[in-house]
Amino acid sequence: MSELSVKNLHVFRGERHLLRGLGFEVPAGCCLQVVGANGTGKTTLLRVLAGLLEPESLELTFRGQRIPPRDPDYHANLSYLGHDPALKSDFTSAENVSFNVGLRRRVASEDVQSALIRVGAAKFSDRPVRALSAGQRRRVALASLWLTGASLWLLDEPATNLDVAGQGLVASLIQEHLADGGLVMAATHQDLGLPPNQCATLEIGARGVSA
Amino acid sequence: MSELSVKNLHVFRGERHLLRGLGFEVPAGCCLQVVGANGTGKTTLLRVLAGLLEPESLELTFRGQRIPPRDPDYHANLSYLGHDPALKSDFTSAENVSFNVGLRRRVASEDVQSALIRVGAAKFSDRPVRALSAGQRRRVALASLWLTGASLWLLDEPATNLDVAGQGLVASLIQEHLADGGLVMAATHQDLGLPPNQCATLEIGARGVSA
Amino acid sequence: MTAIRTSTIAAAWLVLERDLRLAVRRPAQLIQPLVFFAVVTLLFPLGYTPELGKLRAIAPGVLWVAALLASMLALESLFREDAADGTLEQFVVSGQPLVGLMAAKTLAHWLLTGLPLTLMAPLLGIALGVPVVAMPGILVALMLGTITLSLIGAVGAGLTLGVRRGGVLLSLLTLPLAVPVLIFGARATELAILGESQIGPLYLLSALAVLGITLAPLAAAAAVRIGLE
Amino acid sequence: MTAIRTSTIAAAWLVLERDLRLAVRRPAQLIQPLVFFAVVTLLFPLGYTPELGKLRAIAPGVLWVAALLASMLALESLFREDAADGTLEQFVVSGQPLVGLMAAKTLAHWLLTGLPLTLMAPLLGIALGVPVVAMPGILVALMLGTITLSLIGAVGAGLTLGVRRGGVLLSLLTLPLAVPVLIFGARATELAILGESQIGPLYLLSALAVLGITLAPLAAAAAVRIGLE
């Protein structure tokens, strides 16, 4: 049975009808990799599902339930990682992660530490984020994502700024999450190295773009 | 003969001695790919060479001339593409490119148009940048880079946000630039597809990092 | 991983605590509103006259202009930073009611600017020749007024996020919205200086504050949601 | 590709033209300082007294303080956006003398805030009981004074580039430096209202403007360079 199903998704950006009646289904334990050329609407799609953008129309079903717009229970179950990683530059990585996760669920500081170790951010976890490089920040953002415990991950180019080891880290985080029965939608051109039965590809924009 | 030679480069960030006596040479028509794990100092290196960061010490030679800090002629010969693409969201791509290039050299609007065509940005060149996707913005930034006519390109993760075709575009822009006798330093983990005689690799951070 | 969801109250508290902690990270920033208030106050004698007798007459206006300006300067940055680094996005995605989070941010702003300004006012009042007996009345008026200014400011700041989307007109509305606060506040201050009863304007200031507390977080949340799209 | 390098003048002109064009695209930014100017100025008749005779006495101080604060309020946006989107980086990398580009940005700021404020002053002056004959004198004084204010402000804005939430700090740095402008400007305005000769203060205002024009762009360029590191 599909955990997440999207039907009849229409989105306008400016005056352009960007996504026209898009529909797809994602079963539990599966990653839907969203691909398409620049500007076809990958980010738009993820932001709509994250509730950041209001679509013209959308029939969204999650775990068999019709999801109305701005449903808090649905939101509690999803985690969105966009281009801006929501890090306060005066705080350390640990402080940032505790805040970002704490907004959703109670979290102990040991959990935060172990998450930072998991993403390879332990070395610099006591430095303020302003003194971190682009890739180091990205890792801290991944730690928050991992720790929220949400079952649906919406990832927009998660591997940006990461080195080769970091790209492997993203792949393994996703694999682990899928193994736990989670759901991932990732807009990325990177090969996630998933077995074919765990990974579907959604190509958007072939038809959907008018410009 | 080497066009660009760097010797004795020392950089501190905060209290950490990040680059310790780094030195290298780049001949004309050659691309130096800067690699290294996240946080080893790739961005720092490029910013120092672009004159945005003051190093503790640096002996820089370009085309056989010792370059003092803040040398306008050196700057006129280089082009830097960093994380922020210097685009005004209220301007169209064409307006942005004419401004960014115009700051350095006179440019006709046909040249701007042909540059936008070259990077695949013609379709959306009349839209304000705020209505562009991440990858589309990146392409506009590449158009400025290409058009400045500077001989030394300093590129920090130029392929970020780009789709597969866009990554190919970056590689081909670099190749063309090298063929014209230009010089490129690019911090990227992407394979640029250059013949081995045109591409050297500088791995930093193996030793240089203390944290 | 056991996941105990954070309650709305706890989430709002977290936001409040975070904003205060961010401010404490830079203690210099805590003092700045106070010095700023003093600097603005200084400008009026310099522009007008050094005579305390005459200054007393414009003291209410001076104090309230300074309060308005401090509120405006500090508020814009409060939201802009959160918008730029993606924090507001995460607020929306978190599933926590945005209204509560916005209320917390507004409260943090008031604690960091409105309250210190209020407490500082007596000192500046003295420099403007205000008699000491008037101070309690001025304190009460500023306390009520700055709360409303923070609330109005939060809506304005939310709206400026979405300025591009045609919120132009709305963002210009917030300043005029502050005008009633300024008028009643200045009037209350004037009455306090004259030693007369302030009941009327204080009553109106409280009414504005109550109205603000009920409506502003809702409006701010709506504004932020629109601004992010 | 033939590469005719852009001359410094042409580059500065480009920057100026771009800032003006950007402002026209986003009229809200243009109007906000004006609304602020009006609200602050009109607060005094509302809060203080409706008697034109008394208002006339405070008019110079009020006009100048309001102009000073409005100009400062608009300052923050002068550099912040350019710093955030990487434009200032490109200025530094372009090899064009930063001083020229900063001078152009300052001029743009003046054209977008100082000049409109000046042009708006007569209207507000009338509301404060200023006689019409005084207007030309007031216009000249404000014109000269706001130029210096923009110049001082550019230095302050450059210095606070690397400071998060620098809005309040910016005003803390610039307001004390602007004291002479305020004093001479208010005096010139007072003399204009009294119908006396303004030569003295206008002369001093011009001297300040000349000093500012010579030194401020240098300081602003140095500040920006430092701020980007």
Next chain:
Amino acid sequence: MNWTWFHRLGSPPHIYRIAGTLTPWFAWPAGLLIAAALYGGLVLAPPDYQQGEGFRILYVHAPSAWLAVMIYGVMASAAAVGLIWRMKVAHAVAASCAGVGAWFTAVSLLTGMLWGKPMWGTYWVWDPRLTAQLILLFLYLGYMGLRAGIDDLGRADKASAVLAIVGVVNIPIIRYSVEWWNSIHQAPSVMKMDRPSMPFDMLAPLLMMLLGFTLYFAAVMLVRLRAEILRRERTASWIREVLR
């Protein structure tokens, strides 16, 4: 010309040592002078024929007011040296001056206010000197605020140096304009301070106090400088030797 002395002057360990050696040479005379001046001022000097005993606060008030201005000059000069010759120690000197200068300014303001209450019946009057002194305090606070606002030390040094220099250009202008402002309004200027014919037994303690305060400033500045150097160089190897 031999510049080695100049570069040695710029080396932190060298300055650290010199500062350590010099401190007592300033501190002791400062203490003695201040004690003597206090005795002379509070005990020996005759009460003022107009102001009675209250005038004795002058012995703290006037020297701190003078010092406040002087220290700003020192600070700006050090900042300029740091900026022009890229000398980090000079920046450290400027940074160590700011706090002391702000304190002297505050002391002059506070003693002035305390004095004002009996003299003028109010704590505050918009007198030109008072106003200029207040603005000076704001300049100091702005400088310190800017330093505190920038996290990178090198950037904080350079940015605050630019501010200090801009400020020093402005101080005379500010003083002049404030005088001018006040003379126009002819406020009831109660502060009649220009009395060239001050009797010697009133003047001598004043001058001693001024010298004492200056030496005191030098001593405190050096102590703060040492702390500042330690903070900045905490990763350098020579620190470990010094602290051993």
